[in-house]
Amino acid sequence: MEHMGIEPGRLQFSWISSAESTKFVEVVTQVTAAIKALGPNSNFAKKMAEVA
Amino acid sequence: MLSYTEKIREIAGRLLQSGAVEMVIGFRAGTVPMMNEPHFAKTPADVQKLVWDSHCGINLANYLTDRKEKIGVLAKGCDSRNIVTHIIENKIKREQLVIIGVPCKGMVDKRKIAMKAETEITEVIEAETTITAKGHGFSKTFEKKDVLQHNCSLCIHRNPVIHDEMVAPPVVEQQGVDRYADVRSIAAMTPEQRWKYFEDLLAPCIRCYACRNACPLCYCPTCFVDESRPQWVGKSLDPSDVRTFHFLRAYHCAGRCTDCGACERACPVGINMRTFTKKLEQDCLDLFGWEVGLDPEVRPPLDVYRPQDPNDFIK
Amino acid sequence: MSEWEPKIAAFLCNWCSYGAADLAGVGRMEYPPNVRVIRIPCTGRMDPKFFLAALREGADGVWVSG
Incomplete structure (x- = not known):
């Protein structure tokens, strides 16, 4: 991924047990903040044909 | 010879x-x-x-x-x-x-x-x-x-x-061959430069799949590029489709590619797609000490779990 | 539209994180609404083509959780 120029952090991994709802909330918050900081994924998203 | x-x-x-x-x-x-x-x-x-x-x-x-x-x-x-x-x-x-x-x-x-x-x-x-x-x-x-x-x-x-x-x-x-000079030169780039580098690299690709056909690793009865339900990668020359193809092709070769160069040799427009597989080859060597195809008795690293496998990327 | 919000495709394992997400819901916990949860039978089901497809279709990030 990073080798190809997709920003590190666009892809996140974690390990949460089914009993760890607090950790889940924590990680969702972290992941969202990290990706928000990166800004929109403008590179890889397929551009739709622009219709006038 | x-x-x-x-x-x-x-x-x-x-x-x-x-x-x-x-x-x-x-x-x-x-x-x-x-x-x-x-x-x-x-x-x-x-x-x-x-x-x-x-x-x-x-x-x-x-x-x-x-x-x-x-x-x-x-x-x-x-x-x-x-x-x-x-x-x-x-x-x-x-x-x-x-x-x-x-x-x-x-x-x-x-x-x-x-x-x-x-x-x-x-x-x-x-x-x-x-x-x-x-x-x-x-x-x-x-x-x-x-x-x-x-x-x-x-x-x-x-x-x-x-x-x-x-x-x-x-x-x-x-x-004393420096096998990974190319990988290092890419590692020195910023994400934007890398994006540009690969955009230029893949720009001439005509999606003929010659690289896939020449590759001894690519033997799936139905390749992911031919699957249509769901369709993982579009069939157009859209840059994101081209990139998805090369990206996934390289991933499928992880821990299996011997860098034989058949893909590059077969390419009619001269794309060096070994740039992708080379990186994976280096990762396999660094992370698992693995070199492909040296011993038929040893299972490849992506087949087996070992407790000491690196997992720092997981939170 | 006030502020840009990212769209995140979350691939959650049925037995681990999906359970945690469920529990978080039952517990009425609050968390950012940016994740779109996709349940997979096990993290072993994860495939590079999933996150490529997600990014290509316009996700801003991908989160895989076991």
């Missing part, structure tokens, strides 16, 4: 005659210079067509997938490692094969020669360390080491890792 041809014919003839194998897979001269093609020898007349020179870059392991008969196969260093991978992945049985090992000194990149030629090359004459290309009113001699395929110039496994016969004594392996 030229003397190999006689020896290859002798071994192939002997194997066919004794009934040890039903066919021998090797090379014959192509219809144009520098384009040897795979040859499947089944009769004594076929055997006489077998040749060996510096244009035998196609990976013959590609022709072994799911074969049922007994086969003699010529194997350079890289071919033999792909044969090992085939054995590990149950695509062929070791007992079916008589592997004729060919110590290799690297294959010549036809593009490098064609670029330096002023006219179309109609004849190529090879000596031990030089190669002479001739065209209409044109003749030029190259040192072989200057026109090697890029992967061959970085190769440290020139001798076959498994073989039943050898056509010549092993050659000296290259020492």
Whole structure:
């Protein structure tokens, strides 16, 4: 991924047990903040044909 | 290297005659210079067509997938490692094969020669360390080491890792080769520069899938590019589709690619897609100490779980 | 539209994180609404083509959780 120029952090991994709802909330918050900081994924998203 | 041809014919003839194998897979001269093609020898007349020179870059392991008969196969260093991978992945049985090992000194990149030629090359004459290309009113001699395929110039496994016969004594392996200079130069770039680099690299791609077809690892009955429900990758030349294709193709080769260069060689527009697989090869070496296809008894790292596997990327 | 909000495709394992997400819901916990959860039978089901497809279809990030 990073080798190809997709920003590190666009892809996140974690390990949460089914009993760890607090950790889940924590990680969702972290992941969202990290990706928000990166800004929109403008590179890889397929551009739709622009219709006038 | 030229003397190999006689020896290859002798071994192939002997194997066919004794009934040890039903066919021998090797090379014959192509219809144009520098384009040897795979040859499947089944009769004594076929055997006489077998040749060996510096244009035998196609990976013959590609022709072994799911074969049922007994086969003699010529194997350079890289071919033999792909044969090992085939054995590990149950695509062929070791007992079916008589592997004729060919110590290799690297294959010549036809593009490098064609670029330096002023006219179309109609004849190529090879000596031990030089190669002479001739065209209409044109003749030029190259040192072989200057026109090697890029992967061959970085190769440290020139001798076959498994073989039943050898056509010549092993050659000296290259020492102190910096195999990952390309990967490092990309690692030094910022994400934006990398994006640009790969955009330029893949811009000429016409999605012909020659790289996939030439690759001995790509034997899936239905390739992901042909799947339509769901469709993982669009069939257009849209840059994101092209990139998805190359990206996934490389991923499928992780821990399996021997850097034989068949993909790059087959590409009609000269894309160096080894830039992707090279990175994965380096990762496998750094993270798992793994080099592909050296031992049929060892499972590849992506097959097995070990407690010491790196997992720092997980939160 | 006030502020840009990312869209995140979350691939959650049925037995681990998906359970945690469920528990978080049962517990009425609050968390950012940016994740779009996709349940997979096990993280072993994860495939590079999933996150490529997600990014290509316009996700801003991908989160895989076991």
